[in-house]
Amino acid sequence: MKKAFSLVELLVAVAVFSIAGLPIFSLYFNTGLGQQKLIRDFLAVTTVTEKVINRVNQEIEEQNLPMARFNFDKNISNSITKGQSQDPDLKFLDNSFVDKSGEAAFRYIQHSESRFSTTPFTITKGSVPASHRSNNPELLQEVLTSIEKRSKLLEVTTQWRDTSRILHDFNVILIKAVVPES
């Protein structure tokens, strides 16, 4: 008789197993599903950000984006999700998202903010491999100065919150000559 479990022992064992096991399994499932949602949202954000930076690149190629020559930082969330920024400088982006494609891509993302900025691009002699440096340091400096004067660092950043309110961000950088060669 003493070798068997009593009812109380069995009850305690089941209770302990349940209390210990349920949170662990719950954590596993919730984490797994949370990560899957994160990857889904990440795919949507990366493609939309890629679309924006490619459009920016195209505008500069067509010399349609004179504002790229200056430093600025603009919120482009309305352009992406509504296709209506009310900002004449961002009309080209509105045109790309007026079909509500951005809104559809961000369907499952509750809170997001996208920004488009340009900052000066700096390059030093150390950026040029030693084998490519000429024996004329003045000429090299002149080339580097010319690159710095003509180029900008353009950046598109999207920040979003997942279902657990954790903040994520993704950014794409484009370094581009924005002033035509004289």
Next chain:
Amino acid sequence: MNRQIMNHKNSGMTMLELIIYAAISILIGGFMLNLLWGGKNVETGRKRLGILQDLRISSLKMNRELTQATEILFPPPDGKKYSQLAFLTCEGELVVIFLDDKQNLNMLNYDELKREKRPPYLLAHKTLDFYVSRPEDAQDYVQYFIQILDEKELPFVLSDGISVKNIIR
């Protein structure tokens, strides 16, 4: 006689014991169901992710082909939406991306089909919508929209755009 009566009494269950056993069984059953249900959800989620990842790979394949194109034959640069995309690759081969009547999004290299009978490359299953447009003010920029259904029959949208580099004029 007394021993017999006692043995008989011990062989059954009291109502309290029955209730406790039932409660334990329900608890264990509920736990097992939760385990199975959660596992099924994770498995479905994995399949959904697989579909989305395949779509992203297809998008990268489209972008790679498109960025090297030498001529966009269709759609015209008028800012309107069209359901097909036709272009010439850097090798001068005709490639068409289209949605068929089985909701499959395909990429067909017409020259490879003629030469090697190679079937179209399947870009995505269960495609609800696919359209392409070229803005009037950026002719060498092609943007596209793909809406698919995932494993849970929920719509997922991929919206991308690409600058075409090798246009010959």
